[in-house]
Amino acid sequence: xxxxxxxxxxxxxxxxxxxxxxxxxxxxxxxxxxxxxxxxxxxxxxxxxxxxxxxxxxxxxxxxxxxxxxxxxxxxxxxxxxxxxxxxxxxxxxxxxxxxxxxxxxxxxxxxxxxxxxxxxxxxxxxxxxxxxxxxxxxxxxxxxxxxxxxxxxxxxxxxxxxxxxxxxxxxxxxxxxxxxxxxxxxxxxxxxxxxxxxxxxxxxxxxxxxxxxxxxxxxxxxxxxxxxxxxxxxxxxxxxxxxxxxxxxxxxxxxxxxxxxxxxxxxxxxxxxxxxxxxxxxxxxxxxxxxxxxxxxxxxxxxxxxxxxxxxxxxxxxxxxxxxxxxxxxxxxxxxxxxxxxxxxxxxxxxxxxxxxxxxxxxxxxxxxxxxxxxxxx
Amino acid sequence: xxxxxxxxxxxxxxxxxxxxxxxxxxxxxxxxxxxxxxxxxxxxxxxxxxxxxxxxxxxxxxxxxxxxxxxxxxxxxxxxxxxxx
Ligand SMILES: Cc1ncc(COP(=O)(O)O)c(C=O)c1O
Numbered sequence: 001x002x003x004x005x006x007x008x009x010x011x012x013x014x015x016x017x018x019x020x021x022x023x024x025x026x027x028x029x030x031x032x033x034x035x036x037x038x039x040x041x042x043x044x045x046x047x048x049x050x051x052x053x054x055x056x057x058x059x060x061x062x063x064x065x066x067x068x069x070x071x072x073x074x075x076x077x078x079x080x081x082x083x084x085x086x087x088x089x090x091x092x093x094x095x096x097x098x099x100x101x102x103x104x105x106x107x108x109x110x111x112x113x114x115x116x117x118x119x120x121x122x123x124x125x126x127x128x129x130x131x132x133x134x135x136x137x138x139x140x141x142x143x144x145x146x147x148x149x150x151x152x153x154x155x156x157x158x159x160x161x162x163x164x165x166x167x168x169x170x171x172x173x174x175x176x177x178x179x180x181x182x183x184x185x186x187x188x189x190x191x192x193x194x195x196x197x198x199x200x201x202x203x204x205x206x207x208x209x210x211x212x213x214x215x216x217x218x219x220x221x222x223x224x225x226x227x228x229x230x231x232x233x234x235x236x237x238x239x240x241x242x243x244x245x246x247x248x249x250x251x252x253x254x255x256x257x258x259x260x261x262x263x264x265x266x267x268x269x270x271x272x273x274x275x276x277x278x279x280x281x282x283x284x285x286x287x288x289x290x291x292x293x294x295x296x297x298x299x300x301x302x303x304x305x306x307x308x309x310x311x312x313x314x315x316x317x318x319x320x321x322x323x324x325x326x327x328x329x330x331x332x333x334x335x336x337x338x339x340x341x342x343x344x345x346x347x348x349x350x351x352x353x354x355x356x357x358x359x360x361x362x363x364x365x366x367x368x369x370x371x372x373x374x375x376x377x378x379x
Numbered sequence: 380x381x382x383x384x385x386x387x388x389x390x391x392x393x394x395x396x397x398x399x400x401x402x403x404x405x406x407x408x409x410x411x412x413x414x415x416x417x418x419x420x421x422x423x424x425x426x427x428x429x430x431x432x433x434x435x436x437x438x439x440x441x442x443x444x445x446x447x448x449x450x451x452x453x454x455x456x457x458x459x460x461x462x463x464x
Contacts, residue, residue: 052398227421
């Protein structure tokens with residue numbers, strides 16, 4: 001079995017992650033932020049330490065990091081909690097539905113929404129972002145790394161633009177986080193940054209978060225138990241409580257903490273080099289395969305690659321790979337409808353390969369051989 | 380011996396305050412909020428008087444939002460201030 005769908009979720013996690021999740025279930029941790037007995041305080045402390053580890057990893061203060069079940073929740077909280085019908089948001093056609101659908105909901109309530117156009121390669125230059133700005137734009141919402149092609153957004157330039165014009169930056173780090181350090185920014189704009197734990201961060205499903213940078217006020221999206229101000233009719237709007245209604249997923253959070261500690265110990269750059277080499281191996285291996293069209297604009301993109309074989313349906317190719325070669329990949333639209341519309345692959349979709357540091361060169365060789373064999377059938 | 384009690388509107392902020400004190404080696408710990416002090420997150424950071432200045436400094440440099448600061452001991456606590464800044 002060869003698993004090349006790591007962008008959907010990384011299959012294998014470091015042993016430390018599994019141990020941390022197990023440890024959290026062995027009977028010492030109560031409900032964090034509910035009560036003040038030993039077990040509750042133990043859980044609150046464990047979450048507090050995890051918050052610090054994650055905040056360190058992202059280079060922010062611990063009180064600016066809230067835990068959410070995944071990036072989808074974080075983006076919904078950010079978009080519906082920080083924006084209103086008075087806003088005008090600029091986004092791109094590389095966004096995932098977890099960014100697009102909340103934005104469309106806000107648009108239906110009167111918020112204005114503009115898009116940066118894509119070029120022939122299915123990407124954009126940062127100058128395209130600048131020219132798509134309107135005088136009344138108030139926020140930019142971007143995916144840091146395409147989940148279809150791995151292409152990386154021009155983050156320092158976008159951040160600088162947001163800083164200079166005092167625009168709120170809403171950033172989707174779902175695919176980016178764990179693949180490489182965040183680029184150095186000259187200035188940090190006000191930002192809400194969403195991440196998910198179960199992809200390249202190698203954490204458990206059910207972990208993720210929202211980072212706040214600078215003064216941003218949020219209305220709570222989900223309200224309920226917060227463990228504080230119980231007699232108030234409204235949920236607290238202080239960070240991180242505003243994002244953390246209900247009991248936290250402590251086992252997943254502690255698993256995610258173990259994952260970022262593991263990543264830091266390995267060295268993010270080291271892991272990146274390993275995974276980037278696998279992608280490059282694939283790209284070079286498939287270059288000469290006839291009928292194979294590779295998508296994407298950047299050579300040094302993230303650990304994702306998308307392609308099609310002649311006019312073959314991407315679902316059929318993916319199924320052949322799975323059933324005949326034991327290689328698991330993802331066909332279809334990858335929740336990125338606007339990219340597929342721009343590339344004319346709405347019907348065909350695309351086959352996506354995505355890698356983690358637990359994949360091997362042998363697996364990539366086998367994948368290249370399988371693609372070569374399948375492409376022959378298209379002759 | 381008189382002690383200080385810091386209260387917070389957020390349990391996560393209270394815990395961050397305890398972790399900061401732990402890092403700095405200050406003998407402070409979270410306790411359930413004494414019942415005469417209302418509201419808050421139900422937790423309070425208990426510190427020996429002698430560490431007041433150091434703890435105040437930690438909380439202000441890390442911009443941890445305080446709800447109240449009390450002085451006393453046992454069941455008697457008197458509010459000293461709301462805001463350290
Ligand atoms: C770019 C992008 N954004 C957001 C998400 C949503 O992540 P999650 O399902 O963990 O919320 C994904 C996941 O596929 C993604 O690739």
